[in-house]
Amino acid sequence: MKDKFEKLSNVGKNAKEFVEKSKGTLVKTVDQNNDGKFDIKDVSVIAGNVKDIVQKNAQTIKETVDTKVSEMELKVLQPVxxxxxxxxxxxxxxxxxxxxxxxxYAENDSCKKSIGYLSNPKGIRLLNIFRDSVEASELSFYPDYGGEFYYMDPSDSKKYIVLEEYFNYLKQVRINELQMVAQDLGAKHFRVTYMEENRSFLGKKATKGVDLHKVINTELNQSSIEKKYVTAEIAAEMEFLGHAPKMPKLQYMKYDPSINGLIEMRMKEYPLVHQKFMLKLSNTSGLKESEALRIDATLKSMKVGSNMTILKEAQNESKRYLEYEIDF
Structure with missing residues (x-):
């Protein structure tokens, strides 16, 4: 019994020491002003610390939300x-x-320094440049940047042509280049004639009592397409004294096989005296009918009023030719 009593006494003593130590540890933990005791002042300090933590967390959450909102705005607005x-x-x-x-873009802090933005109306990628940032872009625009819509020059990715003048401009610069080719190759005479193609079907006429659908289906394969060219104008003509040829620097006709063939024959000093061929303008225009269709759809979606359609112009371009005649 004595041993049991001593063991119980030791347990009680140890428990008391543990409580005292725990009490001291707790006081040290909650004693915020280091005065050796836990009182109302410590409660105020703890409350202040909790407030600071809450404020810091709130600020972090706000910054995170602001960042996410900014990222979403950038994805929607697509500033450049x-x-x-x-x-x-x-x-x-x-x-x-x-x-x-x-x-x-003017009032959004994330977009104030942008020079424009990207959009994708009707499946065509469009770069919208702010007029006050055109010079900063270092792109050139013909005739100036006072217009609204422009398309890239097929020979210069830094140059853009106002849409209304696109095909007329390219017609003129290609005529000028053909003149330069004649001069560099030492021609004595050259002429550039602008022509338009007029197509018509040649086939047998359907007779009375004959199934018209059957005639069309059988005769179209036998019919031929007659091409007639209407001379619109002599675009350029000149005579020279002639001289030894030098290699022309091509820009718009760089990949035209007829022009390259002419230059090759002349530079190799073949006995070339006269050459005449047709150059189809749509081969070097750079704006195809499929692209013109998307542009028209884009302009319509933007409710842009215009008397011309780009698709119609592209279709007409496929019927236009330059007849090039040169003598050495």
């Missing part, structure tokens, strides 16, 4: 900044719109 525009990884679209700085 000068450093992005000038990077090698940025692909400048062929189709450009020039307009005033939109309110969404």
């Amino acid at each position: 900044f000068l450093e992005t525009f000038n990077s090698q990884d940025f692909f400048v679209p062929k189709f450009i719109k020039i307009s005033g700085r939109d309110k969404r």
Whole structure:
């Protein structure tokens, strides 16, 4: 019994010491002003610390939310900044719109330094450049940047032509280039004639009592397409004294097989005296009918009023030719 009593006494003593130590540890833990006791002042300090933690967490949450909102805005607005525009990884679209700085970009802190933005109306990639940032882009625009819609020059990715003048402009610069080719090759005479193609079907006429559908289905394969060219104008003609040829520097006709063949024969001093061939304008225009269709759809979706359709112009371009005649 004595042993049991001593063991119980030791347990009680140990428990008391544990409580005293725990009490001291607790006091040290909650004693915020280091005065050796836990009182109302310590409660105030703890409350202040909790407030600071809550405020810091709230600030962190706000910053995180602001960052997410900003990222979402950038994805929606798709601003283009000068450093992005000038990077090698940025692909400048062929189709450009020039307009005033939109309110969404002027008043948004994330977009204030942008020079424009990207959009994708009707499946065509469009670069919208703010008029106050055109010079910073270092792109050139013909005749100036006072217009609205422009398309890339097929021979110069830094140059854009106002949409209304696109095909007329390219017609003239290609005529000028053909003149330069004649001069460099030492021609004595050259003429460029602008022509348009008029197509008509030649086939047998359907007779009375014959199934018209059957006639069409059988005769179309036998019919031929007659091509007639209407001379619109002599676009350029000149005579020279003639001289030894030098290699022309081509820009718009760089990949035309007829022009390259002419240059090759002349530079190799073949006995070339006279050459005449037709150059189809749509082969070097750079704006195909499929692209013109998307542009028209885009302009319509933007409710842009215009008397011309780009598709119609592209279709007409496929019927236009330059007849090139040169004498040495």
